[in-house]
Amino acid sequence: MSIDIPDAAELPDSTCSYRQVYNTRLARKILAEFCHERFLRPTELSPGEYVVHSDDRETEYRFRAEVLSLDSWCIDPASLRRIRRGEQLPIDSIDLLVDLSGRLGIPGDALPEYLEEFVNTATISMNRPDSRRIPAADLAVADFQTIEKTMTEGHPCLVANAGRLGFTADDIERYAPESGGRFALIWVAVLRANTDFAAVSGIDYDSLVRDELGAGTLARFDRVLTGQGLDPASYYYMPVHPWQWSAKVARIYALDIAEHRIVPLGAGPDRYQPQQSIRTAFNVSAPARHYVKTALSIVNMGFTRGMSADYMRTTPLINDWVRGRLHGDRYLASIGFELIYEVAAIGYRNTTLTALTRPGSEYRKLLSALWRESPVPRVAEHEQLTTMAALLHIDHNGIPLVGAFIEVSGLAAREWLARYLRAYLHPIVYLLYRYEFKFSPHGENLILVLEGGVPVRAILKDIGEEICIFDAPDDIPEDCRRAVTEEGDEIRNLGVLSDVFDDFLRHLAALLHESGLVTDAEFWTVVAHSIAEFQAGHPDLADRFEKWDLFVPTFPAIHMNRLQMANSRRMVNLGDSYSTLVDDEHALVNPIARHRSAITAAGKQVHAA
Incomplete structure (x- = not known):
């Protein structure tokens, strides 16, 4: 081992x-x-x-x-x-x-x-x-990246959730998120003829790399090319994870390097800290600059973590389409909910390997990167950022971090929970029922904004890879169609019941219960009233609330460990229907079903007010 x-x-x-x-x-x-x-x-x-x-x-x-x-x-x-x-x-x-x-x-x-x-x-x-x-009391008032590097639990459902097969012990210390190391990205010039670059509207390649690298570094990279008799205008500059460069790219693409289709440029000027999602790095030198997500061909949590050059062509376009659909939404603005978008992406193609392989092959996922917006410019000085995964963290003394947040807030635990659900659960339900967008809103894909320990709003990330678009309009661009899914009405509510209730809230409920903060029964009562409150506030969506019933008596389970153990290198085929993942023989009793009457009661309260 x-x-x-x-x-x-x-x-x-x-x-x-x-x-x-x-x-x-x-x-x-x-x-x-x-x-x-x-x-x-x-x-x-x-x-x-x-x-x-x-x-x-x-x-x-x-x-x-x-x-x-x-x-x-x-x-x-x-x-x-x-x-x-x-x-x-x-x-x-x-x-x-x-x-x-x-x-x-x-x-x-x-x-x-x-x-x-x-x-x-x-x-x-x-x-x-x-x-x-770090003790939970200290972590509750810590900065964003201190919290990020202190998380050790990983995915709450998966048992073997941090395999990192391919990393050496030294690599773990350098590049694993829990080590908190900081490193420079390797930059390469890639021949434009072999490379796809795409960006959302309002972003172009020249302005992106200028903002990310600065004029001095761009000039240095240009000199590397001209010094070898190469024209910078024929190349894109792209970042590569240091491990990916030495373990994969420098070997497998050795001929491309020898023939100047790929030209090493050296390290970039900024330092980055790896995030829980391990491929994504946060710019600690200039936090307002973009996250950078790069291909990293290690096996981790049921997948080899390369990044598809095929997907890079369309990821920003999907983000742009989603951004356009949500632009000007008054409800999301009123609760401060935001998405941080993948604004640009780049993928290099080796012509031989591309011709020999099909989409999905790991040999098409060796040299790609994307840039995602940073949440830092979106928060005020008195606000605190934290990964939502922190709500499940227990320190070395057995103290849950969520309890420390509640202590800082000064609120009763049930009130704190209700405010958290308004910040997190309400917008996720809204996106599904208003826009028919299902995401994967688990712990590390959500960033909470706290004020005095209280969740006041949420920021969703990982848009292009995780979104499922139901019932897409006919005029959706062809480049966005890989995100469209054809699930029936009977499965759509799993975007909340499975992805939120079972995958995350189940664990939070157990933690609060055993900590004596909120009993399991009380927890799901608060959730039920929160859903009822949301539905009462959106009567125009009543037909969808009925069709995709969140108060249904039971729903099918999705067994994450079973999927991983069946295939540790690709536990889910991203092209398969969502419905193929469910276990129809295991029905979970919906913990809010018995509170269905709260819908009517909450509706009456809203109308009376």
């Missing part, structure tokens, strides 16, 4: 202690998520007391748990016991995966790679230096 977890004797006392804490947390997550996805069906020994047996029936895992809404298993970590042939053993999350591997359905020859991904995931939190462990 690419990263070993050192023996306890090699680690400082505090690290050993934290290692066991995080080992237990990971074991708890394995049991909870695999119970949620019904890989495991624990035996209830007595009320709230459960046991899971290993495949060989020689080992028992005993624990206390509450089964909350949405089949959410809230396991008491202090209760977790591992007993083999009558002997109690320390909890070991890796051994737990091996003990259960038969029921997980991972082919024997694929299990070592899955375990490698899990070990790499575990190392993030277990071996974190003390200097990088």
Whole structure:
């Protein structure tokens, strides 16, 4: 495996202690998520007391748990016991995966790679230096990028969510988001004849690179080309991740480099910090400049993370079309909700490899980049930015960051939750029901704007790759049609019920419940009233609320771990229908269904006011 977890004797006392804490947390997550996805069906020994047996029936895992809404298993970590042939053993999350591997359905020859991904995931939190462990109270008032680099949980549903297969231990330290490293991007000149560049209206290539690099750096790059007898006007300048350059581009495109179709220019002037999405980098030298997202051909969380040159041609055009549709929307403006758009993209094509491969091939995803707007210019000095993933973060002392935000706010926990839902859930529902746009609004794709610890508005990112456009108008440009989906009415509400309720709010509800801040029942009552409040305020959408019912009694589950374990390098075919991902045999009980009467009550209140 690419990263070993050192023996306890090699680690400082505090690290050993934290290692066991995080080992237990990971074991708890394995049991909870695999119970949620019904890989495991624990035996209830007595009320709230459960046991899971290993495949060989020689080992028992005993624990206390509450089964909350949405089949959410809230396991008491202090209760977790591992007993083999009558002997109690320390909890070991890796051994737990091996003990259960038969029921997980991972082919024997694929299990070592899955375990490698899990070990790499575990190392993030277990071996974190003390200097990088920040108490929740301090993190609650920290700056945007300090919060970003402190996140260690990764995707809340996926167990092996930070595999980074392809990175060495040194690469992890340089380029992984939790390391908080800062690095310069490599820049290359790529022959225009082999390259697609696209931008939203109002952006052109010359002004973009001038704003991103500055006149002095552009002049330096021009001199590199003219010094080799090459014409700068025949090339585009594009950024490359340093790992991608050395591990992929410099080798696979060696002939292109030798023949000057690609010309190395050296490092750019700015320093960047990797974000949780790992391919995306934030400009810490000039925060108002764009995020830069670059191809990075490592395996991480069910995908090889290259970027398609085919997609680069259309990504800004999709963003431009969405921006045009939302321009001037009074409701979104009134709640301060914003999208940050991918304003330009560039992709290089090797003619030989392109001719030999089909769209979707990893060999078409080696050398691409895009520029996304920064959220920094959009906030006032007294406002704080944070990734929404921070709401699920628990510090090394077991303190949830969401509790610290609530403490800073001075609000009752239920009121804080209600305000958060207005900032986040309302606009996501609005985009789906008004415009028929479904996004992937999970933790790292949302940025919250806080004021005194209170979420006051939200910023959505990752538009071009994540959007699904339902019932697109006939005049939608051909270049945007890859984002159009033909799902039926019966599946559209999953854009909220699955993508929001099950993927994110389920975890937030469990965290608030076990922390004693808001019970699970109270949590979903607040959500139900929030949805009712939103619907009452938009009576013109009543027919769609009825067709795509958010108060439906049940909805089908989507099993994220099952998808990843079936194919760790492409867990979802982006060209497939959304409906192909659902498990029709696992119906989740909708936790807000019993509150349907709140729709009528809220409507009466609005009309009375």
